Amino acid sequence: MEELKKKILSIFNDLEIYIRRDNRMFVNARKETVLSLLSYLKNLWYDHLGLISCNDWIDDSEFELVYILSAYMAKDEEYQEKEKRNIIIKTRIPRQKAKFITVIDIFKNAEPYERELHEMFGIKFEGHPRLTPLFLELEYDIPPFRKDFDTEKYVENNYGQIPTIKERKNNKRNERT
Amino acid sequence: MDRNQIGKWLKNPSKMANKYSFHVVYFCTGCGIIEIPPTITARWDAERFGIIPVATPRQANLFLITGYVSTKTLKAIIRTYEQMPEPKYTIAFGSCPINGGMYYDSYNTIKSLDKYIPVDGYIAGCMPRPEAIFIGVTHLWKLIDMDKADGYKRYREDYEFYRENQEQLFGELNWPPLFKNKGS
Numbered sequence A: 001m002e003e004l005k006k007k008i009l010s011i012f013n014d015l016e017i018y019i020r021r022d023n024r025m026f027v028n029a030r031k032e033t034v035l036s037l038l039s040y041l042k043n044l045w046y047d048h049l050g051l052i053s054c055n056d057w058i059d060d061s062e063f064e065l066v067y068i069l070s071a072y073m074a075k076d077e078e079y080q081e082k083e084k085r086n087i088i089i090k091t092r093i094p095r096q097k098a099k100f101i102t103v104i105d106i107f108k109n110a111e112p113y114e115r116e117l118h119e120m121f122g123i124k125f126e127g128h129p130r131l132t133p134l135f136l137e138l139e140y141d142i143p144p145f146r147k148d149f150d151t152e153k154y155v156e157n158n159y160g161q162i163p164t165i166k167e168r169k170n171n172k173r174n175e176r177t
Numbered sequence B: 001m002d003r004n005q006i007g008k009w010l011k012n013p014s015k016m017a018n019k020y021s022f023h024v025v026y027f028c029t030g031c032g033i034i035e036i037p038p039t040i041t042a043r044w045d046a047e048r049f050g051i052i053p054v055a056t057p058r059q060a061n062l063f064l065i066t067g068y069v070s071t072k073t074l075k076a077i078i079r080t081y082e083q084m085p086e087p088k089y090t091i092a093f094g095s096c097p098i099n100g101g102m103y104y105d106s107y108n109t110i111k112s113l114d115k116y117i118p119v120d121g122y123i124a125g126c127m128p129r130p131e132a133i134f135i136g137v138t139h140l141w142k143l144i145d146m147d148k149a150d151g152y153k154r155y156r157e158d159y160e161f162y163r164e165n166q167e168q169l170f171g172e173l174n175w176p177p178l179f180k181n182k183g184s
Helices: A002-011 A034-043 A110-121 A151-157 A165-176 B003-011 B013-019 B031-040 B071-083 B130-145 B151-157 B159-170
Strands: A016-021 A024-029 A048-057 A062-070 A086-094 A099-101 A124-126 B023-025 B052-054 B062-066 B089-093 B121-123
Touching: A002 A016, A002 A024, A002 A034, A024 A034, A034 A062, A034 A086, A048 A110, A110 A124, A165 B159, B003 B013, B013 B130, B031 B052, B031 B062, B031 B130, B062 B071, B071 B159, B089 B130, B089 B151, B121 B130, B151 B159
Parallel strands: A024 A086, A099 A124, B023 B052, B023 B062, B062 B089, B089 B121
Antiparallel strands: A016 A024, A048 A062, A062 A086
């Protein structure tokens, strides 16, 4: 793992890399270097994008995108079952009018992850072929996974306002009389 | 056959036949469906009670709502329920269809199911064990005997109110009403 760290740092000099466990490497990257870092790691046998995730740091008014990479067994010569390696790449983007560049060109399976992030956090991925709704049925003013989405208030204003059948009946009866 | 029930059979044979042959529609909503495989297979053997799962709602007359209902699932539940032939019965599992349960503040889960479709009985618990399902079903038999399991009749009678509630949640519904509104 230390060798890999040196190898990466020899090419990209503006990264923060720290190794928390033997098989897990955390990389803090600036948003400009993420794409080149991903394509470099892909050629370096880390060719499986496990997940794209997102954190909402509302106090810093920033989103943190997390890319988790791992290696398929066949290509990795040093690979052993004991040391299954993960590389976790974190980058921060501004929260206002959040947008980022899609990584579909590098990892094709990024498409549904980016659609999900667009739906749940409202991050626009430039170059994504279809940012259509994926999971949600209703429309929300604020994307529901953002920290400033007040779930209890939303529930009260929407589901709480729907009357029971008995109340509807009584209302109708009162209207007629 | 139980000799005490001969009178009931002679009086209303179709009701008794319905009661002892519940066909459950295969429909998985939420986490409670994990209780259905042990219930219908050899360990608890639901066929003793005449319960058998069927593939389509057109053949079914019992609808088990197993667990929380998200808004997307509710749309499918309404359409499935409307396709089932009468008489049809609904049993809701667990706390979530009653009042939201642990999803009381979820942005995407409806809080009480009986605002949208009629529910004949609830089985409380999270999740109810297969024994509780059988208690629920035998209790439903009693309700049918007393003509109190009248969910489908209520749906027919109050259809406009149910439809109004469904439309308040979803906006426009993209299927026509099942019954014509009377009165208005």
